[in-house]
Structure formats: C-alpha cells, structure tokens
Amino acid sequence: MIRTRDLARTFQTKGGAVEAVRGLDLDIGAGELVAFLGPNGAGKSTTLRMLTTLLLPTSGSAAVAGCDVVADPKGVRRRIGYVGQGHAAGTGQYVADELVSQGRLYGLSKAEARSRAAELMADLDLEGLDKREAAHISGGQQRRLDIAMGLIHQPELLFLDEPSTGLDPHSRANLWSHITRLRERYGTTILLTTHYLDEADSIAERVIVIDHGSVIADGTPDELKGKVSGDLVSLEAGSEEDARAAAAAVEGVPATHSVDVSAATVRMRVDRGDAVLPEVLRTVDAHGLELRTVQVHRPSLDDVFLTLTGRSLRESAE
Amino acid sequence: MSLLRDTWLICLRQLRPTLHSPVAGLGFSALQPILYLALFAPLLSGMPGAMGENPLQWFVPGVLAMLALFGTSFAGFGLLPELRSGAHERLLAAPVNRVALLLGRVLRDIAVLLGQATVILLIVVAFGLRVSPAGAVAGLLVLLIMGVGLGTLSYMLAMSVKQEFLFPAILQTTTMPLILLSGILLPMELAPTWLYTLSRINPLSHVVDAERALFAGDFSDPSVLVGSAVAVAVAVVALALGTRLMRRLAT
Numbered sequence: 136m137i138r139t140r141d142l143a144r145t146f147q148t149k150g151g152a153v154e155a156v157r158g159l160d161l162d163i164g165a166g167e168l169v170a171f172l173g174p175n176g177a178g179k180s181t182t183l184r185m186l187t188t189l190l191l192p193t194s195g196s197a198a199v200a201g202c203d204v205v206a207d208p209k210g211v212r213r214r215i216g217y218v219g220q221g222h223a224a225g226t227g228q229y230v231a232d233e234l235v236s237q238g239r240l241y242g243l244s245k246a247e248a249r250s251r252a253a254e255l256m257a258d259l260d261l262e263g264l265d266k267r268e269a270a271h272i273s274g275g276q277q278r279r280l281d282i283a284m285g286l287i288h289q290p291e292l293l294f295l296d297e298p299s300t301g302l303d304p305h306s307r308a309n310l311w312s313h314i315t316r317l318r319e320r321y322g323t324t325i326l327l328t329t330h331y332l333d334e335a336d337s338i339a340e341r342v343i344v345i346d347h348g349s350v351i352a353d354g355t356p357d358e359l360k361g362k363v364s365g366d367l368v369s370l371e372a373g374s375e376e377d378a379r380a381a382a383a384a385v386e387g388v389p390a391t392h393s394v395d396v397s398a399a400t401v402r403m404r405v406d407r408g409d410a411v412l413p414e415v416l417r418t419v420d421a422h423g424l425e426l427r428t429v430q431v432h433r434p435s436l437d438d439v440f441l442t443l444t445g446r447s448l449r450e451s452a453e
Numbered sequence: 454m455s456l457l458r459d460t461w462l463i464c465l466r467q468l469r470p471t472l473h474s475p476v477a478g479l480g481f482s483a484l485q486p487i488l489y490l491a492l493f494a495p496l497l498s499g500m501p502g503a504m505g506e507n508p509l510q511w512f513v514p515g516v517l518a519m520l521a522l523f524g525t526s527f528a529g530f531g532l533l534p535e536l537r538s539g540a541h542e543r544l545l546a547a548p549v550n551r552v553a554l555l556l557g558r559v560l561r562d563i564a565v566l567l568g569q570a571t572v573i574l575l576i577v578v579a580f581g582l583r584v585s586p587a588g589a590v591a592g593l594l595v596l597l598i599m600g601v602g603l604g605t606l607s608y609m610l611a612m613s614v615k616q617e618f619l620f621p622a623i624l625q626t627t628t629m630p631l632i633l634l635s636g637i638l639l640p641m642e643l644a645p646t647w648l649y650t651l652s653r654i655n656p657l658s659h660v661v662d663a664e665r666a667l668f669a670g671d672f673s674d675p676s677v678l679v680g681s682a683v684a685v686a687v688a689v690v691a692l693a694l695g696t697r698l699m700r701r702l703a704t
Contacts, residue, residue: 217547
C-alpha cells in the first residue's frame, strides 16, 4: 500500500539546511494499522505530508496506493483519505454541507454524497448536527467530523496526523473505538502519527519509531518492548533484612539478572516476567521468607525509546 | 472539465456562509461605500464646478469602483483562518483542481460584488440618478473583471503572508494610496501637476474614469478603452501569477 525508497526532505531555513526526513525506506501492506511514533520534530508529519502529496520529496521515491506521489499526485489523492492535525471544516460552514461538498470534490454525485454523508454522520455519532456550524460543536465532534471527511469516498488508505491531540481522555477513547470499528468494517489501511505512547501501544498493530528523520525501530508493540532488556519484577519483603535474603535467593534463579535491593524492595530484570515469576516465588518461599507484594512491569514504549536513543520520549515531546 | 466542476463546487461552498448570514456577509462589506454616498457625497454639492452640474452623477461610478476595490482586495482575509486551521490543507489533499481552489473563491467574491453593486445602483436610481442602462452594464462588467484580478492577488497575498495581523496592515497601506490617487473622492484635475501625474500612474484612476464615461453612456470616450484595458490587464496578470502559484503549491 505504501512503499518508499530513500525518501528524503530537506528544508532551507535561516539557520541552514534542516534534514527533516532522511533516507526513509517503508513498506506497509494493505490492511495494516501502523503508528508513527516519535518526538515532535522527528519527521512524522513531514513524512505524512510527502505521502499525501502535500509536500514534494527532496529526493527518493514513494508509491502510495499504487501511484507515485510525484508523477501521479492526483491518483494518490483520489485513493487516500487525509485527516490533518488541525480541524478541517471551513469558517461558517454547516457540518452536513462540509461533508457533502467534500464528497462532491471527490467526484461523488450530489445524491451519493448526501447518502454517504448521512451514513458517516450516523456511524460517527454526529446525527442531528447537520445544520450546526462546525465551529460550534465540541472538540470531539469536530475531530469525528474530520474523520468523516477523510472517509467520505471510502478510501483504501487513511492517514491520520495526530488525530487525538487536544482531546480529553474520554473523547480520545471514543474516537479510537470509532476508528477501530470503521476499520473492522471496511478493512481500511491506516497510518497514523502520535506522540501518545499508550495510544500507539494499545491501538497500533505495528509501530514505527522515528527519530531525527529516520526509522530507528519497527515492529509490533510487543516486539519493540522485547528490545528492552526484559520485564521488571519487584518484590516487597517484610524487612530490609528479608529483602537482602530474598535477593540472594533469587540470584540463583536462571533468567533473572540485574537484581537490586533498595529498602525492603527487591528489583530484578527477567526476560519474561510472567513465565519466571512462579519460579521466583517458589525460591523465596523455600527460604522461608514472606513477601508483602509482587509486581511485574512490562516495558513501555517509552522504555523502548529510551533504550534506542538514550532519551525519554516524554522529555523529548515537551 | 474538472477545472469547471471544481471551481463551481468551491464557489458554492464559499457562498454558503454568506447565505447563512446575509447581513454580515453582504451588508457590512457594502457599508463603507454606502456611508460615503450618505455622509460624503452631500459635501460635493457645495463645491464649485469641477464635477459638472450634478456631483452625485460624478460620484456614484467612483463609489462603485471603491466597492469593487475593497470587496475583492480584502477577499484573502477569509482564507487566513482556513490556512491556519486544517481546512485549506484538507482541500489540497483532495483530488481538486489546484487552480479551481483559487478561482472558485474569486468567483464567489465576484458574485457577491455583483449583488452589492446592483443593490447600490438600484438605490441611487430610485433617488433620481440618471444612468445609461447599457453603460451601467458595461461599467459593472469592467468592475467585475478588475475584481477578478484584485481578488486573485488578495488570495495570493494571503497564501504567502499567512499572518493574520500582517495581512490587513499590508492591504491598508496599499489600498489607501490607490484610493487617494484614484480621483474617486475628488477630481484629480484639482491636484497640482506632480500629484496629477502620480494619479495617472495609478491603474485604478483609469478604471474610475472609464466608469464615469460608461455610466453617462459615453462609450466613445477614450477613457473607456483605456480603463477596460487596464482592468483586463490586471485580471490577466493576476490569473497568470495565481495559476502558477497554485500549480506549484506542493513544493
């Protein structure tokens, strides 16, 4: 669905040339749900803008939905839906009018555009808002209207640029349940950008981590987390003395490493926390030690980013 | 084909907010020329000579040119919020003819201008102004052509400036000398030679002269040809530049 080779974009600024995207090779198949993850300025949006024909590449090639972005931009535009970072309804426009004219601009007849608009408004919880000015509906509704506009022509591929930024947690969850439902129904390929880690983790089937304009990791969220040196297991003992004894005991368990004691808590890294935990507990038990609490932390995508770049995504995003 | 269809669709889209609130959309932008007619034109009747026996006859064509100037050269203002939000970008990502995105907007502004000018004209005729019907039609046509040019330039300015505070500042400093040197308010024949020469360099003054001759039904006046040629030239140059800009947008 998307194939880029050595895709690059350089911006000329007063401070000199800025390489926003460098040497990007991407292969995304039909039906995938892929998230671009990276800090602000990583090149996510620049990449998206090149793939959606809003920006010409400086060099390299990109084919989107079977059309070359430079040679056949109109072919690309016809086949994709694009939901940008900003709310996309015009000044003073009614919700239904914007949807219908969007459909007409994608070549639908008046009747087709109207029925498709009604269908999407029902699907996306926008019923009854036909004659409301788009500027006067809630932020969540505006975002769903943007997505409805992106889907008006039933594209095979949908680009979402930070679709949930600025929404409250409830509206975010609501938006995602709509998107995943629509995807299940139409099998649309989706490429989205986000800097919300939990979002990429819970929604995307494949995460591509971008930093300084290049891909630094690519895989399922679980595969990426596998790159971090294992899960964190922490055991809270009754006393500092017990904790030290427990630490000495679990050192012997195969697959544990980096065992560390602080106050009454023992922390260790293991490759698979869920698999190793029973053995760890049996060992502690066999030494006659009592534990108050046991916790297993799966690594987060932030741990992945930290491992790969030495920086936290949370800090870089600020 | 897609150029015509898309231009029409964009024009309809742009007309919608105006139709939702016609008073805000049509009334306010026509208010300035109407105020000039009501509060400034009466001053002229006390002045000697230069405007002929009926100053209103002399003043009205110029005021319509003023309406065309303000109505279209500030058109880009409406694009600025859509440039800032995602609305314009969304349209650029759609398979819409690039030039239609510009022309559709200009067409809407011309339609609004035609409506406003017609209403003002009907009002002044009701107040007893004598107008050559054929001349008025030709005069409006010239204004619409000039409006196409100015509207196009305004959208190009909006797309390159993008800043909402800078745009009106640039426009005010451009339109002010254009108005002062156009002879809309007072006859430039009253001016000292250097000022009169400056006014001849102002394209708008030729259009205003043509409007006065046309509304009086004086088709043979040389200013008609010159003024029409200026209006067409402004439109052609602006459209050529605008088309080029729109085609090169994705860079």
